[in-house]
């Protein structure tokens with residue numbers, strides 16, 4: 305029998321033009337773009353800093369940003385200007401390394417400069433829709449109690465689609481049932497593993513270069529060398545392709561952990577995975593330290609405040625990005641960005657390996673477009689999504705989820721939401737010809 309709470313009145317704390325829920329790469333971009341388009345914009349974030357997986361998750365590595373000159377380019381320029389861009393990798397190395405603490409500050413400053421109103425330490429826990437099928441309120445819990453927030457337009461950038469799910473939108477999670485066999489059915493719903501990232505100091509960059517320097521070696525060589533070191537210490541990392549990103553000459557981000565079989569939308573499972581992961585990181589680093597040089601002073605500086613959850617809900621939208629889009633290199637008239645990153649599924653089940661899964665299709669995938677329609681919820685009016693919770697299938701998500709794309713999606717969602725709010729229309733009523741020039745003019 306569930307406990308029946310007493311009904312109560314929730315104060316409407318604010319009425320605004322656009323509310324963005326979740327302050328990760330997508331949410332920050334959506335907020336800045338919305339504010340720059342002229343809308344009064346509120347950003348609500350559950351953790352104590354902006355950046356999502358970039359900062360709270362301690363990621364340290366931006367992918368698929370090269371062809372994203374807009375806000376993504378601006379953020380990279382900003383962190384570079386603040387001395388927070390890793391100089392360890394050539395500009396054409398396919399990724400951008402950054403200093404997590406500089407990223408936190410840069411994102412706060414950028415939002416502040418645009419007049420985005422920020423509320424940290426506040427979680428969206430419920431939502432309400434009007435009789436006209438429009439999302440009306442986001443409801444939050446925090447130290448201030450339970451509060452209702454009203455806006456003309458909402459953007460779900462929670463990564464897991466929390467707001468959309470709370471207002472009753474349809475969604476998918478994990479693998480679809482592949483094939484008619486029992487294995488396909490058994491694997492349906494499996495999701496990619498979590499990874500708890502950590503920052504490492506106390507090692508000499510030159511003395512450990514064979515484990516992280518990729519200047520004239522392919523990616524897999526340093527990973528195999530590091531795995532061999534763990535084995536020398538009598539250990540095995542749960543991620544079969546342990547990876548080090550060099551940030552500064554004495555600061556490194558490590559991705560060496562995989563937590564399999566946990567759901568990103570179940571608080572107890574996230575808790576259990578976090579505790580297991582932190583314990584493994586300390587075990588692995590202590591193991592290396594016990595080997596002596598070059599590891600004798602190695603230290604964990606910090607583990608992520610939030611374990612990295614690769615996938616949660618994929619909210620149903622007015623278009624669904626699929627594997628077919630990738631195979632055909634599909635183009636759209638309402639394209640908001642081009643994704644160049646390919647399929648990248650971290651093994652969803654330990655029994656199928658502990659690294660990255662092999663490509664599921666023989667045909668090569670092509671760069672493809674994300675259409676604005678994939679960012680507009682189909683289940684309720686007045687709601688957009690940006691980042692990893694947009695409308696897509698399992699394999700397409702494994703490609704577009706990386707942060708260069710999340711930022712571009714946020715930028716487009718922010719402009720569209722602002723235009724809709726300022727003209728009392730719904731996002732799907734805003735013509736793409738109105739959005740496009742504003743996305744371009746927001747580019748540096």
Ligand SMILES: Cc1cc2nc3c(=O)[nH]c(=O)nc-3n(C[C@H](O)[C@H](O)[C@H](O)COP(=O)(O)OP(=O)(O)OC[C@H]3O[C@@H](n4cnc5c(N)ncnc54)[C@H](O)[C@@H]3O)c2cc1C
Pocket residue numbers: 325326327328329330331348349350351354355356357358360361363365366367368426427428429461462463464466467498499500611612613614690691692693705706707708710
């Ligand atoms: C371990 C790991 C490694 C990765 N490696 C790379 C990589 O090398 N390069 C790359 O570019 N991408 C990488 N990715 C993918 C990328 O980090 C994510 O897909 C990306 O961060 C998605 O951006 P987002 O803004 O949609 O979500 P997130 O970064 O997850 O941000 C969501 C934000 O919403 C907040 N939030 C969640 N729920 C609520 C709520 N109910 N109320 C209020 N706030 C809420 C969260 O605290 C967070 O700040 C990796 C991801 C993981 C997990």
